[in-house]
Amino acid sequence: MISYISRLSLCRIAVILAMVLCPVVLGAGSAAREGSSTRDLSRASAPSIGPARARQQRSKAARKSSTRRLREGTIINDQSGYFSENGDTASFISDSGIEFGTLQNLNLERVVRLLKNADEPSSIRWSVTGTVTEFSGRNYILISRAVYKSATPPPAPDRVAN
Numbered sequence: 001m002i003s004y005i006s007r008l009s010l011c012r013i014a015v016i017l018a019m020v021l022c023p024v025v026l027g028a029g030s031a032a033r034e035g036s037s038t039r040d041l042s043r044a045s046a047p048s049i050g051p052a053r054a055r056q057q058r059s060k061a062a063r064k065s066s067t068r069r070l071r072e073g074t075i076i077n078d079q080s081g082y083f084s085e086n087g088d089t090a091s092f093i094s095d096s097g098i099e100f101g102t103l104q105n106l107n108l109e110r111v112v113r114l115l116k117n118a119d120e121p122s123s124i125r126w127s128v129t130g131t132v133t134e135f136s137g138r139n140y141i142l143i144s145r146a147v148y149k150s151a152t153p154p155p156a157p158d159r160v161a162n
């Protein structure tokens with residue numbers, strides 16, 4: 001008798017779950033068959049896809065719209081590039097094309113002082129070591145070491161004479 005009752009209650013639970021879940025699944029499918037746009041379909045099915053899937057879709061869209069960034073805490077070792085002066089601070093542009101805002105410290109102060117005395121600050125090549133931070137979708141670097149490598153070489157003597 002008990003097994004008959006437990007089977008009956010399990011069947012009722014299955015029917016109730018099917019009634020609750022089928023409209024959600026069928027509703028998303030019927031919207032796709034009606035020819036709605038993918039944007040409308042994603043809005044209509046957002047509750048049924050779950051929070052993890054929604055986060056994946058948002059992060060995928062953010063990656064497409066953003067420039068190349070490094071993760072917070074990444075250590076940069078001897079990355080070559082140049083500094084672009086911005087008033088009392090500077091941005092570091094690596095040879096691989098990644099631009100870093102700079103966090104103020106004594107090393108940055110020394111770099112900015114040298115850039116202000118240079119004729120062409122962007123022609124000076126540097127080797128930079130530091131820690132990457134991230135804020136508002138942009139990378140910053142806390143410089144632990146900046147080594148002056150070279151400036152662009154002067155023109156050849158025969159070019160100066162002409």
